[in-house]
Amino acid sequence: MYKHKTLLQYENKNKKLSLKQINSKSFQKDAKSKDFTAKQLTTEFEQYNTCWLLDFNDLVLDIDKRNGGLESYQILKLNYNCNTLSPSVKTPSGGFHIYFTIPPKYLNNIMDMDEESKKEKLKKDIKRKLKKNLDLEGYEGIEVKSYGDDVMIPPSTIDNHPYTFANEQGFTQHEAPEWLMDLIWKDDKKPEMISLKKAYNDSVEYQEKTKEEVRTMLTKFTGNKWKTFKNWVEMGQMLYEWDKEEGKELWEEWSRTFEDKYADGCCEHWSTFSSGDEKPKEYKKTFASLVWEYKRIIDKEHKELVGKEQTYLMSKMNDENFNAEDIEVVYNSIITSPINLITQIKFISKLVQKVRSIDSFSDHELLERMVLKLDTDAPFWVKENVLLNDAKFLNVNTLTKRAKYNMERDMDKWGQETVPLKPNGKRAVSLEKHIGDHDGVEEIDDTVWYPISKSRLLFFDGYLYCNEFKSNRLPEVAEGYTEGGLKTIDRIEFHIKMICNDNEEYAKILTQWFAFQVQHRGKLVRWCPVIQGIRGIGKSYFVTLLQSLLCDTSKNPRSKGNASNIGLVKSDELLSDFSGYSTGKLVNVFEEFDINGYDKKSTIEEVKAVITDDLIKYTRKNKDAIETPNYTNYIAFTNQKTCIPEYELERRWWIIFNKLETKEDIETKVAMDLSKYYSELHDWTKEYNSEVLKYFTDYEITDEFMSYNIAPSTIYKEELQTMYKENTQGICDIEFLLKEGGYMFNENVFCSTSLFEAYEEMTKDRLNNRQKGKLIKQLSELYTSRRMRFNGKSRNMYFLKKYNIDDLPTSEEKNKKIIELYKDGKSEMEQRRMSIIDYQENKQFNFNI
Structure with a gap:
């Protein structure tokens, strides 16, 4: 009665209900496409779980305790000052569901459409616009369920723990508040494409440069690339946009560093660098391009310097004579070197491992300083993520793939350099390559399941692996007993x-x-x-x-x-x-x-x-x-x-x-x-x-x-060995065959000739008549026999005593009963080839198998 009353609350609100397997979230076979009534689910499927199939205007927030959903829920309420965001149903895992309806204005006037058109519109609209979870917004562990999804409902159970209503009112569903829809509803408007020049104008890096600053920048443009006529003219164009007077002076000064003939032509070309529509199409370079190119050159020089520094540090740490006296020298070199913070963290981590392997090291204060720097300075996204084969990010705690935008968000959050851009605003390298090369996320060769170690990264035979064994899922040991x-x-x-x-x-x-x-x-x-x-x-x-x-x-x-x-x-x-x-x-x-x-x-x-x-x-x-x-x-x-x-x-x-x-x-x-x-x-x-x-x-x-x-x-192994040796040779295999069934034998009735032929084929063991007699004797407690003719041959047929066939009045009735037992006991294996057994007038039986 409780289940029926509960399901009626959903049915009375015109909610579609469906059937799931007992104690499971999996749909019962062919049930996903069907609707069930509360009466059906109560009377015909009382022990089964039930779910609600969400319609076009239904919305459910799934708060998952295991993935931090409860903490995110509290933060969500605090951020939006909303104490009325209350649970509708509690889940067995300690989380809960909150039921909402989508406000009509978000449904794009679909109410007047016919059913088919409405479905097509919803598939393209609601599923496209509703976010699947709120992880990106900082609320991890909160999943958004909508049209096409299903949610488990009371009184369903998982591992014998039930879903229950969170309040005495039972089923409650309110219209989603505006702030929630703003949070979960994606805007159709595409982001505005920002030009490179505008991006630099709006950035800290593109400030108004002084003449000396620009002169310093030009000292980096000395390669053969800039000696071509085209690139020389482009430099003039970029300086023209910066300053129409001083730009000409710096262009001439820069040109004389490698080609006097170019310097002599500066005046002639400068007049062509007019603004607006008169600007030559082949030379549409801006000062932002100069700043970007300068930054690229500086980055390259910095990378070369860092590479040399890393080579030095690695050679010191791998030196066979590396000892306790070298540790502080190397540590100070790491924290004062031009390498970035993340690379510093990687080197300190390796140094700490090295220190722990040196017995003579006694400066525990220095070791504590190094470990503290590891714990405080390394961003969480460096600690928690690895890059697999330049292809995808893996979270080392869950071994699930991390989306690129999550990684990029984390990089911005921690102030790391973003991926370098080309002049056209596109990435110069992939996000994966940039992070793997530059920002400290470990790049691994493969994953391996290695439960002997709790380490997240393992080094075998020159390859780096991420350990799939989840040591954080091991339980904690108590300190004492209660x-x-x-x-x-x-x-x-x-x-x-x-x-x-x-x-x-x-x-x-x-x-x-x-x-x-x-x-x-x-x-x-x-x-x-x-x-x-x-x-x-x-x-x-x-x-x-x-x-x-x-x-x-x-x-x-x-x-x-x-x-x-x-x-x-x-x-x-x-x-x-x-x-x-x-x-x-x-x-x-x-x-x-x-x-x-x-x-x-x-x-x-x-x-x-x-x-x-x-x-x-x-x-x-x-x-x-x-x-x-x-x-x-x-x-x-x-x-x-x-x-x-x-x-x-x-x-x-x-x-x-x-x-x-x-x-x-x-x-x-x-x-x-x-x-x-x-x-x-x-x-x-x-x-x-x-x-x-x-x-x-x-x-x-x-x-x-x-x-x-x-x-x-x-003693039980010895008992089993004795059981096999004492007059029981083959009885286990015989019992197995009877249970499986085959040609002319099953658990109800068997022909001894056919049964022993199947036994010998299965075991490859030949039985003599004495051994066969012993086996039949052991079965005689349950079976009795009758002589019958099959295909012109006389056979011994054994049948279970409990059917009392010997009490039947005529031989014909006895024979028919044996045939019925055989047909009723057909195994699945036997059914693939067996045809009907014909009872003939001459009282012989043809088994056509």
């Missing part, structure tokens, strides 16, 4: 022991495995714990535990994607041709683990490689295979004891079979209601995650554990 934290740790210890059947030795090994992930991040254990038990035993809790140890959930509450450092690998991913799961995570969790089946040998080889090999190859869809270092450990959860083939039990699998067989057994063990037990276990782990992290950070990892190159033995 009462709640100690209670949580006691619960975790109890749960690990319960999973290990109260075996102290096994519980200690499993605890050390978790501690290893924290204390030796990115290093391989080279074996994989496999935990088997019934559903509800709490295997999946260990995903929550790993996330609390390796992911700062306060920055990413949903703990998805690269930020979580934890991957979940389904069984079908193991059988896929693509193995992208095998990189970019600290720990991968094999869910519903079972590799004892079709094509098992190739699957096993791949799994073996990702668990033990230092170098692995992984393949993504539509991409070539890539070889990369392996930094990922694995843990597996399964309901099946026989999830690993017999021949692969020796090295890589640390096996635990939990002995609790029912939920009642678990409740007896934990001495409380299961829902309460697991709710507390998950919630406490998240609430006290910094103290849980401290526990595993301080937990002692023994030398014995560190020496394990193969998985330690357990």
Whole structure:
């Protein structure tokens, strides 16, 4: 009822509603193009999430807590003195949505258009004019959603946390204030193109120059370029515009420095430099051009000087005899050199690294001065951005591409030189090249995922890399313990022991495995714990535990994607041709683990490689295979004891079979209601995650554990080996085949001849009659047999006892029932080729497959 009442509030306001998947923001299949009623969404899709499809006059501000949206929201309210900017809906991540309508005057009289024309106009108008976010305006973490977008609405949930109305009124939507529309609505008017001359006239650099200043400038124009007649005349034109009297004197004086014949012709040509329309078209040079060219020459000289200074500093720092006495000399050279601030910062950073490697250095005050200069003087855009292959900027914290205009804005903010311009006002070089060459942003060769280091930049084999591993997403370790934290740790210890059947030795090994992930991040254990038990035993809790140890959930509450450092690998991913799961995570969790089946040998080889090999190859869809270092450990959860083939039990699998067989057994063990037990276990782990992290950070990892190159033995591995050896050879594969189905066999009914033929084809193992008899005997607890004729041959058909076929009165009815069971139990694999089974008058059956 609550969901229906909530959705009616949107429906009554003529809002379009659609369907999303359970506990997700992804649309349900084919739902994006459909509208749903509140009644449909309540009765037919009660467990599913719901979203609002925004119409042409709808506007929503999405305040994202994770990206600084709450701070930006407070600044926005303060800047515009608007205390009425109140949330409409609270989101699970701690942010909120604010609902608005777009004022009619911004919709360009589209109200009278027909529906199709209106849609086309809106696509070109609203989507073009509305900004997608307010980052450029200084309000990071605030996204603008409008026509064509959707927003999640109450009572939808993400990770079991709901969207809720922010006030008792429920759905509220107000017209967007004028100041907000001015902020988010792009102006159609294109920026005025400013001439180069006007730009210089309006700038600090283009002031009224004195005669001596211009004479000094002319001393830089001495190259062969200026000895040509055309350039000589252009110089006269530029000086004519500066001053019609003194310009002539300086032109003659400058001309005599290289060609007397030009100087003698100054008077003749000077009279042609009249203003306005009479100015010769081929010589339309202005004094601004002279100033620009002078600045370009000075910049070139400065760059050469800086290059020499940088070469000197690098040679000093790379000198084999560099010692503690050289440090202050080099530091003073850096801060007094002509190199710019950003380059100074780069050299000081390298010098600090050098200092820390010299044991004899004892001037800690100088070191503190250098580090303080790094922390205070370097602009944030230098610290936070890198340039990849002259192509794009990357934010080193998020590894997302930075737009050029954001970088340019930051450069202006920090007073850095902008990109040099040509006389026509266009950039002389690209923004990327200018920043990479001149303004201190590190230029990298590639990105690499390297969790062993927290450094943002890495240097390998002569190449500079940006580290994709997000060390800022690791949780912080608590300094001590609270009462709640100690209670949580006691619960975790109890749960690990319960999973290990109260075996102290096994519980200690499993605890050390978790501690290893924290204390030796990115290093391989080279074996994989496999935990088997019934559903509800709490295997999946260990995903929550790993996330609390390796992911700062306060920055990413949903703990998805690269930020979580934890991957979940389904069984079908193991059988896929693509193995992208095998990189970019600290720990991968094999869910519903079972590799004892079709094509098992190739699957096993791949799994073996990702668990033990230092170098692995992984393949993504539509991409070539890539070889990369392996930094990922694995843990597996399964309901099946026989999830690993017999021949692969020796090295890589640390096996635990939990002995609790029912939920009642678990409740007896934990001495409380299961829902309460697991709710507390998950919630406490998240609430006290910094103290849980401290526990595993301080937990002692023994030398014995560190020496394990193969998985330690357990009684459960021995139990599984015995199970395979004692009259059970092949039973696991037979059960797998029955589950998958094939020609003349499935879980309901099977022909023994066809089943054993499929077994031998799959395993490449031949069974003798005695072995086949043992396998049939093991299946006889569930199946009984009947002799039937197929294609003229007599066959033994086995069918499940529960169907009571033997109780049917006639042979014909019994045969028909067996055929029905076979047809009802067809597998997906079988359906691709199977045709109808004909029951013939002579009571023989033709299986046309």
